Amino acid sequence: MPIQEETIEKVKLATSKYKYGFSTNLDVDKAPKGLNEDIIKLISSKKDEPQWMLEWRLKAFEIWKKMEEPDWAKVNYPKIDYQDIYYYSAPKNTEKLKSLDEVDPQLLETYEKLGIPLKEQKVLAGVAVDAVFDSVSVVTTFREQLAEKGVIFCPISEAIKNYPDLIKKYIGSVIPRHDNYFSALNSAVFTDGSFVFIPKGVRCPMELSTYFRINEKNTGQFERTLIVADDDSYVSYLEGCTAPQRDENQLHAAVVELVAHKNAEIKYSTVQNWYPGDENGKGGIFNFVTKRGSCLGDDSKISWTQVETGSAVTWKYPSCILHGKNSVGEFYSVAITNNYQQADTGTKMIHLGENSKSTIISKGISAGKSQNTYRGKVLMQPGAKNARNYTQCDSLLIGDQCGAHTVPYITSKNPTSNIEHEATTSKISEDQLFYCLSRGLSEEEAVSLIVNGFCKEVMKELPMEFSVEAQKLIGISLEGSVG
Amino acid sequence: MNLLNIDNLHASIGDEKILNGFSLKINSGETHAIMGPNGSGKSTLSYVLSGKDDYNVTQGNILLKNENIIELSADERSKLGLFLAFQYPIELPGVTGMTFLRTIINSSRVAKGLPELEGIELVKIIREKATELNISQDMLKRFVNVGFSGGEKKRFEILQMSLLDPSIAVLDETDSGLDVDALRTVGSGVTNLKNKDKGMLVITHYQRLLDHIVPDFVHIMVKGKILESGGPDLAKIVEKEGYKRFIDAN
Ligand SMILES: Nc1ncnc2c1ncn2[C@@H]1O[C@H](COP(=O)(O)OP(=O)(O)O)[C@@H](O)[C@H]1O
Ligand SMILES: [Mg+2]
Numbered sequence: 001m002p003i004q005e006e007t008i009e010k011v012k013l014a015t016s017k018y019k020y021g022f023s024t025n026l027d028v029d030k031a032p033k034g035l036n037e038d039i040i041k042l043i044s045s046k047k048d049e050p051q052w053m054l055e056w057r058l059k060a061f062e063i064w065k066k067m068e069e070p071d072w073a074k075v076n077y078p079k080i081d082y083q084d085i086y087y088y089s090a091p092k093n094t095e096k097l098k099s100l101d102e103v104d105p106q107l108l109e110t111y112e113k114l115g116i117p118l119k120e121q122k123v124l125a126g127v128a129v130d131a132v133f134d135s136v137s138v139v140t141t142f143r144e145q146l147a148e149k150g151v152i153f154c155p156i157s158e159a160i161k162n163y164p165d166l167i168k169k170y171i172g173s174v175i176p177r178h179d180n181y182f183s184a185l186n187s188a189v190f191t192d193g194s195f196v197f198i199p200k201g202v203r204c205p206m207e208l209s210t211y212f213r214i215n216e217k218n219t220g221q222f223e224r225t226l227i228v229a230d231d232d233s234y235v236s237y238l239e240g241c242t243a244p245q246r247d248e249n250q251l252h253a254a255v256v257e258l259v260a261h262k263n264a265e266i267k268y269s270t271v272q273n274w275y276p277g278d279e280n281g282k283g284g285i286f287n288f289v290t291k292r293g294s295c296l297g298d299d300s301k302i303s304w305t306q307v308e309t310g311s312a313v314t315w316k317y318p319s320c321i322l323h324g325k326n327s328v329g330e331f332y333s334v335a336i337t338n339n340y341q342q343a344d345t346g347t348k349m350i351h352l353g354e355n356s357k358s359t360i361i362s363k364g365i366s367a368g369k370s371q372n373t374y375r376g377k378v379l380m381q382p383g384a385k386n387a388r389n390y391t392q393c394d395s396l397l398i399g400d401q402c403g404a405h406t407v408p409y410i411t412s413k414n415p416t417s418n419i420e421h422e423a424t425t426s427k428i429s430e431d432q433l434f435y436c437l438s439r440g441l442s443e444e445e446a447v448s449l450i451v452n453g454f455c456k457e458v459m460k461e462l463p464m465e466f467s468v469e470a471q472k473l474i475g476i477s478l479e480g481s482v483g
Numbered sequence: 484m485n486l487l488n489i490d491n492l493h494a495s496i497g498d499e500k501i502l503n504g505f506s507l508k509i510n511s512g513e514t515h516a517i518m519g520p521n522g523s524g525k526s527t528l529s530y531v532l533s534g535k536d537d538y539n540v541t542q543g544n545i546l547l548k549n550e551n552i553i554e555l556s557a558d559e560r561s562k563l564g565l566f567l568a569f570q571y572p573i574e575l576p577g578v579t580g581m582t583f584l585r586t587i588i589n590s591s592r593v594a595k596g597l598p599e600l601e602g603i604e605l606v607k608i609i610r611e612k613a614t615e616l617n618i619s620q621d622m623l624k625r626f627v628n629v630g631f632s633g634g635e636k637k638r639f640e641i642l643q644m645s646l647l648d649p650s651i652a653v654l655d656e657t658d659s660g661l662d663v664d665a666l667r668t669v670g671s672g673v674t675n676l677k678n679k680d681k682g683m684l685v686i687t688h689y690q691r692l693l694d695h696i697v698p699d700f701v702h703i704m705v706k707g708k709i710l711e712s713g714g715p716d717l718a719k720i721v722e723k724e725g726y727k728r729f730i731d732a733n
Contacts, residue, residue: 431573434536437557438560441586454576
C-alpha cells in the first residue's frame with residue numbers, strides 16, 4: 001500500500017470508534033478483478049476441486065447471469081459493479097498448514113486483536129474455531145478431539161475433496177443455486193467457509209465457531225457454510241464477523257445451509273459486526289446473506305440467534321423449513337442500526353409438518369439516521385395440522401431521525417393452525433435518560449443498559465462466551481446515538 | 484464544611500420563570516427541610532440541582548463542595564456526590580432492579596477509583612441494604628419501577644441512595660404515597676444514613692415525615708424562593724395553619 005494511504009489509514013484507525021477497523025499487511029495471492037468463467041475456473045483450481053464442483057459452479061454462474069438483482073427490500077445502496085470486485089484473495093503461505101505454529105504470526109496477531117482465542121491453550125472455554133481470512137480458511141482448531149466423536153468440522157474446501165458424497169448430497173439442498181440472485185452468485189464463486197457433520201446420536205462436545213474476516217480492499221467475501229446434523233444429534237455453532245474500516249463498500253454474500261434430521265438440534269448463533277461505515281454513511285459492508293435451515297426429520301429443531309450490529313446495508317432472513325412432524329423453528333434477533341446504517345432483516349417460517357412450532361422474537365433498535373426493517377413471513381401449508389407460530393416484534397427508537405418498520409407476511413392454508421403476532425414500538429425517553437444519569441451513569445451507559453434490557457430475551461439465547469461480548473458490542477454500536 | 488451553596492438561583496422552563504432568586508447553604512451534618520405549597524417550584528429546584536437539561540438557569544450559582552456545578556451534566560454531579568430521590572421515579576422496562584443497582588454501584592465505584600465488584604459480593608451488599616428497607620428479592624427481579632406501588636418506588640429510591648452513599652441527598656416528597664409503616668421504614672432508612680459528613684435536603688408537603696427525619700432547619704418556599712427559615716417548630720406551624728400566613732406576611 002502506498003505510504004500516504006497507509007498513513008491516512010493509521011490516522012483513521014486511531015480516531016475511529018470501530019475497534020476492528022485495522023487492516024493487516026500480508027502478502028496476498030489475488031485473482032484479477034471481475035467475474036467470468038475463467039475466474040471461476042481459477043478459484044476452483046486454486047482449491048484443487050474435482051470436476052463436478054467446477055461444473056456445479058459454472059451452472060450457478062449461468063443462472064446468475066440471467067437473474068436480476070432484487071430491489072424489494074427497504075434499503076438503498078449504490079449499484080454494485082460486479083466486475084470491479086476481487087473474487088479471490090488469500091494470504092500467501094496458508095496452504096497445507098498443520099498446526100498453529102505454522103500460521104503467519106501477523107495473522108495470529110490480527111486474530112488476537114479481534115479477540116479470537118486461536119491458540120489452543122487459550123481456548124479453555126472449549127470452543128473449536130475455524131477462521132476464514134478473506135477467501136481462505138486459515139486454521140481450524142480442536143479437530144482431533146472432534147474427530148474422536150466422529151464430528152467433522154473443517155473448511156468446506158477440504159470437505160469437497162474429502163467428503164464428496166456428503167457435499168454432493170447436501171450442498172444446495174436447502175438453498176438451491178437459483179433461489180435468489182446472491183445465492184446464485186455465491187454458488188458460482190464461494191471461496192471458503194465451514195463444513196460440519198454431526199453423526200447419529202452424537203452430542204457435539206464443544207461449541208463450534210467460525211470467525212470471518214474481510215481484510216483485502218475491493219474484495220468480496222463469499223463464504224459457504226453447510227451444517228448437517230444426523231438423527232438424534234446436537235450441535236451449537238457460533239459465527240462472528242469483522243472487517244477493516246474502508247471508504248469503499250465491500251460485498252459479503254454468504255450462504256448458510258442447515259439440515260437437521262430426525263430428532264436433531266442445531267443452534268446457530270451469529271454476532272455480526274462487519275464495518276458499518278462512518279458517521280456520514282461512507283464505506284461499510286453490504287451484507288447480503290442467505291441463511292436457511294431445513295428441519296427435515298420429525299422432532300428436529302433449528303434455532304437461529306443473531307445479534308446484528310454491523311454492516312452498512314443488511315439484507316438477511318435466516319429461515320426454517322419445518323418439514324418434520326413436531327419440528328421446531330426459532331428465530332431470535334437483535335438488529336441495531338445507527339448513523340446511516342440500513343437493515344432489512346427477519347425470518348421465514350415455512351410450516352409443512354404436523355404440529356410444527358415456530359417462535360420469532362425480533363428486537364430492532366434504531367438510532368441516528370438509520371432505517372431498521374423487520375420483514376417476516378409465516379406460512380402454514382395445508383399439511384401443517386395444528387402448527388403454531390408466535391411472533392413478537394419490538395422496536396426501540398433512539399432519537400427522532402431514525403425509522404423502524406415492521407412488514408409481516410402471514411398466510412395460513414390450514415384452519416387448525418394458530419398464528420399469533422405481537423408488535424410494539426417504544427422510544428428511550430429523556431426522563432429515562434435523566435433518571436439513569438442522576439445515578440451517575442453516562443448517556444452511553446444509560447442507553448446500553450436500557451437497550452440490553454430491551455434485548456434480554458434474545459441475548460439469553462446466546463452461548464455464554466458470546467453474550468458478554470455481544471453486550472459490549474451493543475454499547476459500542478450505539479456510541480454517539482444520544483445527545 | 485459547606486457542602487451545598489445555592490446562591491440567588493433563577494431558572495425557567497420555556498417562558499415560565501419558576502425559581503426566582505432561591506438561596507440556601509447546607510453544611511456537613513445538617514438536615515434541611517423545604518416545605519411549600521404545590522407548584523411553588525420544589526421539584527423544579529431538585530431537577531435544577533441535579534442537572535436536568537430542560538431548565539434554563541438564567542442567574543445564580545450552585546456550588547457543590549465549593550465547586551461550581553452549573554455547567555456539569557447530571558452524571559458528573561452524581562459522581563461528585565449529589566443524589567436525588569425522585570418524587571415520581573421513572574420506569575425502566577426491561578432493566579431489572581438488580582441489574583440497575585449493580586450497574587450504578589460499579590459505575591460509581593469506578594468513578595471513585597475503586598475496583599468493580601463481582602457478582603456475589605455485589606449481590607450480598609445489595610441484599611443486606613434491601614432487607615433493611617423491607618425490599619424483597621422478588622422486587623429486585625422486577626423491572627425498575629414498573630408496576631411498583633407508590634411505597635415500593637420510594638423505598639427503591641432510598642435503596643439506591645444508601646448504596647451510592649452520596650454526600651448530599653435531596654429527597655423530593657419521599658413521604659407521598661407511603662402508609663404509616665412504610666413511612667417509618669423509609670424514615671429510619673434515611674436517618675441511618677445521616678452522619679456528620681453528610682447533608683440532606685428533605686422536600687415535603689407535610690410535617691409527618693419530619694417526625695421521622697428530624698431537620699435542623701426548616702424553610703418555607705413559595706413561588707420559587709424561600710420566604711422564611713427557622714427551626715423544626717416552623718414545620719409545626721405550617722401543619723396547623725397552612726401556608727397562608729407566610730404568603731400574607733410577605
Ligand atoms: N415542564 C414544565 N413546563 C412548564 N411549566 C412547568 C413544567 N414543570 C413544572 N412547571 C410549572 O412549574 C411550577 C413548579 O412546579 P414544581 O416544581 O413541580 O412544583 P412543586 O414540586 O413545588 O409542586 C408549577 O407551576 C408547574 O406548573
Ligand atoms: Mg413536587
